[in-house]
Amino acid sequence: MSRSIAIVEDEPAIRANFVDALRRYGFQVQAYADRRSAIAGFGSRLPDLVIIDVGLGDEPEGGFDLCRELRARSATLPILFLTARDSDFDIISGLRLGADDYLTKDISLPQLTARVQALFRRLDAMARGGDKETVIDHGKLRIELERMRVSWNAIEVALTVTEFWIVHALARHPGHVKSRDQLMREAQVVIDDATVTSHVKRIRKKFLAVAEDFDGIETMHGAGYRWRPGSD
Amino acid sequence: MRLSLRKQLLLLGLVTLVLPLAGWQFVRGLEGHLRDGQAAALTDSAEVLSRVIAAEKPLLPRPGPLFFIADSRTPFRLDGNDDDWAALSGQQQCFSSKAASSEKPTRLCLLLARYGGALHLLADVDDATPVRDSRRGDALRLLIDDGGVRAYRFSSQEGRLGMVAEDEHPLPAIRGEWAERGGGYRVELRFPPGWQARRIGVEALDRQAPDANAIRAGNDPDRLDGLWPLAQRDEDLGRRIERLVPPGLHARLLSMDGWVLADAGALAQVRGGPLPEWRRWLYDLLVGESSEAPPVATPDRLLTDEVVQVAKGDPVASASHAEAGLQLRLSAVVPLRTNDQTVALLSVERRSEAAHLAQRALSGLLGLTLLAMLAVGGVLLAYASWLALRLRRLGRAVDMAMVGDGQRRARFVESGSRDEVGDLSRRFGRLLDEVDGYTDYLRSLAGKLSHELHTPLAVVRSSLENLEAQPLPAEASTYVDRARDGATRLAAIVRAMSEATRVERAIAGADAETFDLRDLVSGCAEGYRPLMGDRRLELLLPAEPMPFTGAPELLAQALDKLVDNARDFCPEDGWIAIALAPAERGSGVEIAVANQGPTLNPDISQRLFDSLVSHRERAPRGGDAPHLGLGLYIVRLVAELHDGDVIARDLPNGDGVEFRLRLRGMPVAKPATNDGAAA
Numbered sequence: 001m002s003r004s005i006a007i008v009e010d011e012p013a014i015r016a017n018f019v020d021a022l023r024r025y026g027f028q029v030q031a032y033a034d035r036r037s038a039i040a041g042f043g044s045r046l047p048d049l050v051i052i053d054v055g056l057g058d059e060p061e062g063g064f065d066l067c068r069e070l071r072a073r074s075a076t077l078p079i080l081f082l083t084a085r086d087s088d089f090d091i092i093s094g095l096r097l098g099a100d101d102y103l104t105k106d107i108s109l110p111q112l113t114a115r116v117q118a119l120f121r122r123l124d125a126m127a128r129g130g131d132k133e134t135v136i137d138h139g140k141l142r143i144e145l146e147r148m149r150v151s152w153n154a155i156e157v158a159l160t161v162t163e164f165w166i167v168h169a170l171a172r173h174p175g176h177v178k179s180r181d182q183l184m185r186e187a188q189v190v191i192d193d194a195t196v197t198s199h200v201k202r203i204r205k206k207f208l209a210v211a212e213d214f215d216g217i218e219t220m221h222g223a224g225y226r227w228r229p230g231s232d
Numbered sequence: 233m234r235l236s237l238r239k240q241l242l243l244l245g246l247v248t249l250v251l252p253l254a255g256w257q258f259v260r261g262l263e264g265h266l267r268d269g270q271a272a273a274l275t276d277s278a279e280v281l282s283r284v285i286a287a288e289k290p291l292l293p294r295p296g297p298l299f300f301i302a303d304s305r306t307p308f309r310l311d312g313n314d315d316d317w318a319a320l321s322g323q324q325q326c327f328s329s330k331a332a333s334s335e336k337p338t339r340l341c342l343l344l345a346r347y348g349g350a351l352h353l354l355a356d357v358d359d360a361t362p363v364r365d366s367r368r369g370d371a372l373r374l375l376i377d378d379g380g381v382r383a384y385r386f387s388s389q390e391g392r393l394g395m396v397a398e399d400e401h402p403l404p405a406i407r408g409e410w411a412e413r414g415g416g417y418r419v420e421l422r423f424p425p426g427w428q429a430r431r432i433g434v435e436a437l438d439r440q441a442p443d444a445n446a447i448r449a450g451n452d453p454d455r456l457d458g459l460w461p462l463a464q465r466d467e468d469l470g471r472r473i474e475r476l477v478p479p480g481l482h483a484r485l486l487s488m489d490g491w492v493l494a495d496a497g498a499l500a501q502v503r504g505g506p507l508p509e510w511r512r513w514l515y516d517l518l519v520g521e522s523s524e525a526p527p528v529a530t531p532d533r534l535l536t537d538e539v540v541q542v543a544k545g546d547p548v549a550s551a552s553h554a555e556a557g558l559q560l561r562l563s564a565v566v567p568l569r570t571n572d573q574t575v576a577l578l579s580v581e582r583r584s585e586a587a588h589l590a591q592r593a594l595s596g597l598l599g600l601t602l603l604a605m606l607a608v609g610g611v612l613l614a615y616a617s618w619l620a621l622r623l624r625r626l627g628r629a630v631d632m633a634m635v636g637d638g639q640r641r642a643r644f645v646e647s648g649s650r651d652e653v654g655d656l657s658r659r660f661g662r663l664l665d666e667v668d669g670y671t672d673y674l675r676s677l678a679g680k681l682s683h684e685l686h687t688p689l690a691v692v693r694s695s696l697e698n699l700e701a702q703p704l705p706a707e708a709s710t711y712v713d714r715a716r717d718g719a720t721r722l723a724a725i726v727r728a729m730s731e732a733t734r735v736e737r738a739i740a741g742a743d744a745e746t747f748d749l750r751d752l753v754s755g756c757a758e759g760y761r762p763l764m765g766d767r768r769l770e771l772l773l774p775a776e777p778m779p780f781t782g783a784p785e786l787l788a789q790a791l792d793k794l795v796d797n798a799r800d801f802c803p804e805d806g807w808i809a810i811a812l813a814p815a816e817r818g819s820g821v822e823i824a825v826a827n828q829g830p831t832l833n834p835d836i837s838q839r840l841f842d843s844l845v846s847h848r849e850r851a852p853r854g855g856d857a858p859h860l861g862l863g864l865y866i867v868r869l870v871a872e873l874h875d876g877d878v879i880a881r882d883l884p885n886g887d888g889v890e891f892r893l894r895l896r897g898m899p900v901a902k903p904a905t906n907d908g909a910a911a
Contacts, residue, residue, distance in 0.1 A: 017691065109697040222752075223755060
């Protein structure tokens with residue numbers, strides 16, 4: 001049975017393009033232009049994954065409200081945010097909406113699809129249970145690849161997909177320096193250096209929130225970042 | 233030529249010179265009139281006096297040449313030397329031979345003086361051909377009329393004076409001395425006291441020359457009556473004239489050739505006395521009329537121009553002379569007539585009071601004007617300084633306001649004064665506000681544009697990606713590729729446009745941490761090496777680690793921008809240097825990035841760090857990367873975040889450019905209240 005995806009996007013061309021692309025990958029896609037029609041569409045049954053634009057028609061932050069409503073109905077529903085401004089990232093992060101990732105609208109379709117598929121893989125892994133899980137352990141850090149779960153000292157650190165990929169890229173080979181370009185490729189995002197920096201900063205904050213003395217990610221000025229070797 | 237406001241006003245101040253100039257002219261005119269009036273009055277007095285004196289019928293020598301007998305205060309030694317006659321040398325009367333046939337003009341000079349009632353005579357004769365013989369040698373012939381004319385001949389008699397009476401008269405008790413001198417001889421004679429002679433004549437006879445060549449003095453051979461009368465100052469006449477002379481007037485009765493026959497009265501001192509030295513000096517300096525006294529005639533002879541004029545027949549002549557101490561002496565000369573014949577001259581002198589007062593006024597005016605000019609000059613200078621100060625302050629304020637951008641620049645303080653400078657200041661304020669608004673608009677325009685472009689760009693890209701998933705003819709995919717390239721470049725441009733906004737946001741959210749700045753700089757530099765190509769990268773780092781509190785990511789970004797900029801202007805085989813050191817002045821640290829290459833455009837170097845200002849008209853390295861002039865602006869934002877600044881300047885040797893980033897450090901992070909870490 002194919003997965004169902006809902007796209008809530010007020011820009012018709014983008015909406016149609018995303019719908020076409022995702023359908024090509026075999027997903028069932030429902031498209032809504034605004035919050036009201038989306039709520040109406042979700043009335044009977046929630047889709048398996050929702051992609052929401054932050055600005056919806058005449059509601060500049062209608063996407064946030066929609067996300068809250070959906071999260072209230074389901075704690076596990078994967079939600080992806082789309083935004084025209086990368087400045088919204090901090091807002092999304094700050095509002096603690098529990099989104100699984102947030103992306104700018106100029107993300108390429110393959111990158112979007114990669115996230116969608118990753119999120120579905122995670123759903124599958126959750127449903128399957130603890131077997132067949134690939135785990136990376138490094139000191140206090142533990143990465144469960146299939147479930148896309150990262151924990152520090154056995155406390156889960158809630159990361160978005162992008163953040164998870166960055167942490168994974170760094171921690172897979174502790175001590176190896178990853179340049180910003182490499183991180184961008186690994187995290188499947190089209191972003192600039194400064195955005196990588198702000199992503200890393202958010203990742204650090206999230207780790208610091210569970211462990212005040214966290215310093216696992218080391219900045220190598222002029223080169224990039226690395227996971228501190230032997231940190232525990 | 234650049235003329236500062238102060239100099240302009242000083243030049244204007246020179247216009248005040250017109251006032252003293254006018255005053256000076258006025259006083260000069262006034263003084264001239266006064267002087268003329270006084271001269272006329274003096275002339276009148278002189279004429280009246282001359283008539284009164286003529287009416288007294290004084291005993292006067294016949295008009296015509298005469299020998300003047302001076303009064304000597306010192307005795308004479310009878311030795312033929314003229315050194316005891318030196319005081320009287322001004323009265324010397326000289327004669328030349330009438331026939332100028334002789335090869336050398338020869339002279340006979342006479343001096344007559346009375347001492348102790350005895351008449352003395354000194355004759356000085358030029359004679360290049362001495363023949364000394366009592367009978368047939370050179371001789372001096374003296375003709376004396378003391379009732380009848382007698383002639384005496386004096387010659388050298390073995391070095392002594394020999395005297396012979398020509399007409400066998402008994403020799404009077406004349407004593408004398410013959411003295412030789414180079415090129416001539418002197419004869420000094422003393423007549424017995426009480427001896428009276430009315431007229432005399434003297435001849436110098438040269439044996440080597442014909443008699444016609446004899447030098448004759450006071451002796452006209454063609455006339456029997458040719459001897460010149462003897463005259464001397466008549467004290468009695470002087471006393472008589474003195475009674476007629478008003479006080480303050482100095483009158484002198486002169487012979488036709490200027491000998492003072494009578495002297496009466498004296499010049500009065502002008503009231504107020506002489507001026508102080510400095511005022512006289514000032515007057516001399518400014519008026520240029522030096523108070524030089526007229527040539528003082530010997531007391532016994534007055535041969536001024538006026539005397540000569542009147543002696544020649546002018547009815548009157550007057551003159552004025554400045555004297556030391558700004559006194560003015562007026563003089564007038566009039567003829568003295570008896571029976572319609574001019575028999576003598578009368579010279580009258582007086583010190584002028586009114587003209588003197590005018591001169592005092594003039595000198596006072598000059599002094600006062602000088603003071604006034606100094607005062608006016610001082611006031612003008614002070615005013616100009618004040619005005620220039622205000623204008624400079626305004627200029628500086630404008631400069632300061634121009635340097636920063638709308639948010640961070642020094643606030644332009646408008647002047648509260650109600651004059652034109654204040655207006656100018658307020659207008660500048662309005663202008664700057666408008667410029668600010670415009671700059672804000674421009675800056676936000678880039679951000680807004682990039683935001684607006686995001687969505688259509690996303691449409692283009694997603695459409696292209698969908699298109700690629702369709703089966704396409706080969707030629708069509710070429711166009712898709714090109715379209716995708718274009719979209720990628722467009723995306724880069726859009727990204728660059730919003731870069732400043734993003735950095736500003738990053739700065740707003742930056743947290744300070746303490747880290748080793750040396751590590752950061754060296755790490756970044758290592759990162760740049762692969763990008764340098766053939767260029768040399770030099771790194772100057774302190775020996776010790778350099779702990780610093782700030783935002784390392786932003787500093788690295790600023791360094792990126794500086795190095796990027798340096799690389800753009802550095803020739804392929806040039807060098808780029810990065811240096812880190814404690815600040816030369818004050819606290820903090822300095823990061824300098826220098827590169828070989830063209831120097832700065834001075835027009836733009838002030839605004840290099842403003843948003844949307846690019847100096848890349850001729851950037852050597854082309855490429856696709858859009859240049860919106862945000863790079864250096866970002867550097868400045870980062871510098872300001874760290875309480876520092878950034879300057880660009882040419883290297884001292886003109887070899888290239890240096891950007892110097894001075895950082896003092898960020899305040900340590902505020903308590904973390906805004907983190908979304910638990911999301």
